[in-house]
Amino acid sequence: MLQRTIGPLVFALAALFASLAQAFDLTEIAPGVFAHQGQTALMSRDNFGDIANLGAIVGETAIAVIDTGGSRAEGEAFVAALQQRSAKPIRYIVNTHVHPDHIFGNIAFRGTGAVFVGHKNLPRALAVRGPHYLASFRETMGALVDEVVLIPPSLTVESETTLDLGGRKIVLKAWRTAHSDADLTVLDLQSGTLFAGDLLFLRHVPIVDGSLLGFLAVVDELRAIPAVRVVPGHGPAVAPWPQALDAQKAYLDHLTRDLRADIAKGATLAESVKTAGRREEPNWLLFEDYHTRNATAGFAELEWEAP
Amino acid sequence: MRAWTASLQARHRLDRSEREGARSLRRPAATAVAALFLLAGAALAEEPKIDPWPGLVADIFHDRAIKTHEGVVTLDAPKRAEDAAIVPMTISLLEPGLRAATLVIDENPMPMAAAFSFGEGAGVQKIETRVRVNSYTNVHVVGETADGALHSVVKFVKASGGCSAPAIKDQDEAAANLGKMKFREFTTANPARREAQIMIRHPNSSGMQMDPITRAYIPAHYVDKIEVRQGDALIFSMEGGISLSEDPSFRFVYAPNGAKTIRVEAHDNRGGVFKGEWPIGGAS
Numbered sequence: 063m064l065q066r067t068i069g070p071l072v073f074a075l076a077a078l079f080a081s082l083a084q085a086f087d088l089t090e091i092a093p094g095v096f097a098h099q100g101q102t103a104l105m106s107r108d109n110f111g112d113i114a115n116l117g118a119i120v121g122e123t124a125i126a127v128i129d130t131g132g133s134r135a136e137g138e139a140f141v142a143a144l145q146q147r148s149a150k151p152i153r154y155i156v157n158t159h160v161h162p163d164h165i166f167g168n169i170a171f172r173g174t175g176a177v178f179v180g181h182k183n184l185p186r187a188l189a190v191r192g193p194h195y196l197a198s199f200r201e202t203m204g205a206l207v208d209e210v211v212l213i214p215p216s217l218t219v220e221s222e223t224t225l226d227l228g229g230r231k232i233v234l235k236a237w238r239t240a241h242s243d244a245d246l247t248v249l250d251l252q253s254g255t256l257f258a259g260d261l262l263f264l265r266h267v268p269i270v271d272g273s274l275l276g277f278l279a280v281v282d283e284l285r286a287i288p289a290v291r292v293v294p295g296h297g298p299a300v301a302p303w304p305q306a307l308d309a310q311k312a313y314l315d316h317l318t319r320d321l322r323a324d325i326a327k328g329a330t331l332a333e334s335v336k337t338a339g340r341r342e343e344p345n346w347l348l349f350e351d352y353h354t355r356n357a358t359a360g361f362a363e364l365e366w367e368a369p
Numbered sequence: 370m371r372a373w374t375a376s377l378q379a380r381h382r383l384d385r386s387e388r389e390g391a392r393s394l395r396r397p398a399a400t401a402v403a404a405l406f407l408l409a410g411a412a413l414a415e416e417p418k419i420d421p422w423p424g425l426v427a428d429i430f431h432d433r434a435i436k437t438h439e440g441v442v443t444l445d446a447p448k449r450a451e452d453a454a455i456v457p458m459t460i461s462l463l464e465p466g467l468r469a470a471t472l473v474i475d476e477n478p479m480p481m482a483a484a485f486s487f488g489e490g491a492g493v494q495k496i497e498t499r500v501r502v503n504s505y506t507n508v509h510v511v512g513e514t515a516d517g518a519l520h521s522v523v524k525f526v527k528a529s530g531g532c533s534a535p536a537i538k539d540q541d542e543a544a545a546n547l548g549k550m551k552f553r554e555f556t557t558a559n560p561a562r563r564e565a566q567i568m569i570r571h572p573n574s575s576g577m578q579m580d581p582i583t584r585a586y587i588p589a590h591y592v593d594k595i596e597v598r599q600g601d602a603l604i605f606s607m608e609g610g611i612s613l614s615e616d617p618s619f620r621f622v623y624a625p626n627g628a629k630t631i632r633v634e635a636h637d638n639r640g641g642v643f644k645g646e647w648p649i650g651g652a653s
Contacts, residue, residue, distance in 0.1 A: 085372035085373035086373040087372075087373070105531075110377055112373075139373050161532040162532060190536045190540075190574075190587070191536050195532070201528070202530075239539040239542065243541075269531070271538065272538055273539055328553075328555040331455075332445065351530060355529065358457075359454075362499070366551060366568070366570075368551075368553060
């Protein structure tokens with residue numbers, strides 16, 4: 063009986079593999095520029111960690127990939143989808159920062175021989191946080207975490223680096239501590255497309271895992287980038303530039319203003335985080351999952367400004 | 370569910386039944402079915418957790434008897450560690466003349482977060498600090514009364530979700546500002562008590578991780594002792610470790626003794642000594 067069921071199962075599997083690449087949505091948002099939209103959700107077994115936006119830029123001789131997804135399975139689906147769009151070799155894997163939803167898929171790209179690229183602080187961030195991520199994501203990702211191997215960058219960006227994909231140059235910029243302490247953006251000069259990583263959130267509440275004041279300052283500096291469209295780290299796959307920055311800027315401003323007022327009044331951290339920035343709630347998804355955390359980190363940071 | 374995740378979900382389920390089927394081919398079908406159920410069960414079941422607390426009682430409190438009740442100390446902790454690196458903990462000391470209070474994060478790699486000792490007559494009623502919480506954990510506070518008896522309370526704290534890690538936020542800034550201190554005072558309703566806060570810039574880092582490029586282990590670097598005095602009289606001292614948050618902070622309520630200054634001396638595990646002195650009475 064079992065033998066009889068296995069035959070069809072194998073057929074079904076083969077069909078599924080073939081359909082996998084098509085099923086992984088990858089949209090050409092500008093000639094030779096692709097973006098994948100992650101779900102606005104927390105990483106889980108059910109979504110295979112597919113919560114971050116990913117991208118790829120195809121030059122005349124090579125492809126650069128921007129972030130690899132939240133699991134090996136997602137990374138493999140991404141590779142398969144990409145190979146259907148272009149036969150050119152994948153030469154660079156750019157990680158925009160250290161968070162698991164952007165780097166857990168790296169392992170799926172190791173076989174391509176591509177060079178892994180990141181912020182100068184990324185190796186250190188991986189060392190300090192990697193083991194914790196592998197342990198803590200077991201809770202929600204289960205055995206998917208067993209397939210993850212953390213791959214640090216072999217090419218790091220100190221301040222700015224230009225990569226040539228053959229007739230197409232992309233500019234990688236390393237930022238000061240903002241969303242995290244290893245934020246990197248990618249600008250495709252040809253199409254004017256900016257891959258902002260998690261320096262830009264849309265709809266998904268922003269996350270402050272570096273510095274609230276740094277994030278605010280970087281938002282203003284980002285505005286000067288001559289792009290026409292942006293792929294945010296979370297939210298819609300593509301958005302108009304620089305208007306896409308406005309909602310996030312308002313969120314960070316509100317939170318900062320409320321925290322400063324509470325600190326001046328002598329409120330404790332535990333008291334302040336219950337109310338600071340709460341009026342932003344209707345504007346964002348996943349607010350309950352991240353907002354109090356942002357307020358907590360922001361309070362501890364801004365407290366040092368108080369007289 | 371997205372199309373690609375739906376197909377992957379199906380693939381994983383098929384993988385599993387195929388593996389199971391192949392392994393069971395030479396066995397009776399009933400065994401195979403039983404094995405399938407076992408496999409599903411094993412995947413769902415959590416590994417049994419061992420409560421570290423009895424071991425911690427032995428290590429930290431040398432197996433002394435500890436009474437569990439809320440009459441001597443209480444602990445305010447959030448239900449969930451929102452930011453794993455900065456979790457506020459407020460200890461209230463209900464009984465006057467308490468000698469010591471120890472804060473333990475049971476499941477952390479270095480559970481003993483802070484052991485506070487109080488100066489005689491310092492009248493400390495409350496002390497708020499911030500800790501790192503690595504995973505789902507019980508947090509204990511053990512108070513020691515003047516007669517040497519131990520009294521504990523416990524709170525359960527859920528681990529933070531998402532990409533929050535009990536790690537330092539900005540390592541370069543932490544190194545640049547190492548040892549900088551800040552003193553704040555707050556108005557209190559009770560004129561017989563004052564409320565103040567001491568903050569120290571310090572990475573308070575656990576070390577232990579390997580730098581993937583240099584292959585060298587990052588050494589631990591943390592504040593291991595602080596003494597806070599009004600004039601020469603001790604308000605409290607603290608012995609701590611890597612479970613305290615970066616930039617350790619202590620906000621406390623105490624009984625003023627008429628001294629003109631607050632004096633703080635902190636030490637770290639690498640021999641760093643940090644001192645500060647501030648006039649009392651900036652606020653109110």
